[in-house]
Amino acid sequence: MTNLLLASASPRRRQLLALLHLPFEVAVANVVEVPRTDETPAELVIRLCRAKAHAIVTHFDVIVIACDTVVALDGEILGKPRDATEAISMLRRLCGRCHTVYSGVTLLEPATGRALTNVIGTRVAMRAYTDAEIAAYVASGDPLDKAGAYAVQHPGFHPVVALQGCYANVVGLPLCYLTCCLRAWGVEPPCDVHAACQSHTGHNCTIYPPVDCDMLSPQACIPVGTCFCVENPPKSAGGRVVTDK
Numbered sequence: 001m002t003n004l005l006l007a008s009a010s011p012r013r014r015q016l017l018a019l020l021h022l023p024f025e026v027a028v029a030n031v032v033e034v035p036r037t038d039e040t041p042a043e044l045v046i047r048l049c050r051a052k053a054h055a056i057v058t059h060f061d062v063i064v065i066a067c068d069t070v071v072a073l074d075g076e077i078l079g080k081p082r083d084a085t086e087a088i089s090m091l092r093r094l095c096g097r098c099h100t101v102y103s104g105v106t107l108l109e110p111a112t113g114r115a116l117t118n119v120i121g122t123r124v125a126m127r128a129y130t131d132a133e134i135a136a137y138v139a140s141g142d143p144l145d146k147a148g149a150y151a152v153q154h155p156g157f158h159p160v161v162a163l164q165g166c167y168a169n170v171v172g173l174p175l176c177y178l179t180c181c182l183r184a185w186g187v188e189p190p191c192d193v194h195a196a197c198q199s200h201t202g203h204n205c206t207i208y209p210p211v212d213c214d215m216l217s218p219q220a221c222i223p224v225g226t227c228f229c230v231e232n233p234p235k236s237a238g239g240r241v242v243t244d245k
Helices: 011-018 041-055 084-094 131-139 167-171 175-184 193-201
Strands: 003-007 024-027 062-073 076-078 098-109 114-126 160-164 227-229
Touching: 003 011, 003 041, 011 024, 011 167, 011 175, 011 193, 041 062, 041 098, 041 114, 062 084, 076 084, 084 131, 098 167, 098 175, 114 167, 114 175, 160 167, 167 175, 167 193, 175 193
Parallel strands: 003 024, 003 062
Antiparallel strands: 062 076, 062 098, 098 114, 114 160, 114 227
């Protein structure tokens, strides 16, 4: 059985990947997560997830999985807040508004150099929470390691009222899309991924079963809520997408 190597320190990504019932190890990729000038959200997550995948290659008998997630509000990238003050500012800006969560996911096979990258977008609507709720949530420390300064699954804050697309993507790892990528490389999870994801998140998935490996066509130009492949990428509203080599 193929071993997987997850390039992430995120406990949420580890929990989601464990749902596939495939053996995996974890290594932390030390990559500077700073946007470049004029870099779009899609371009940023592509660059960072690819950099993370290449940064942790220590042996060749694995498939590396790397992911990067950002929040985009009116085209502006919101990463992880630097401190509580910035977390409060981000949450106030997001309050009562819609934004998009972008994740880039890279698979890398060090033995052959083969790589595959996908970008997934989920549209998210936030509720009109109060300043007091923001203060209490930020005081908990939970927002400080999360893009956009919030966790969709937080049991006390509950910031999201609706979303279009993949719920697991907003948590940090778009599981159905990752499964499609693995299947494209001949790796089949020994479980019902859809059922496992719904049970874990408590969210009624609306994108499965339409998500399948046929969606990884290089000719696909997929709207927010689905994904597009960048082995031979399209142009998209999310920006120019570069090809893995």
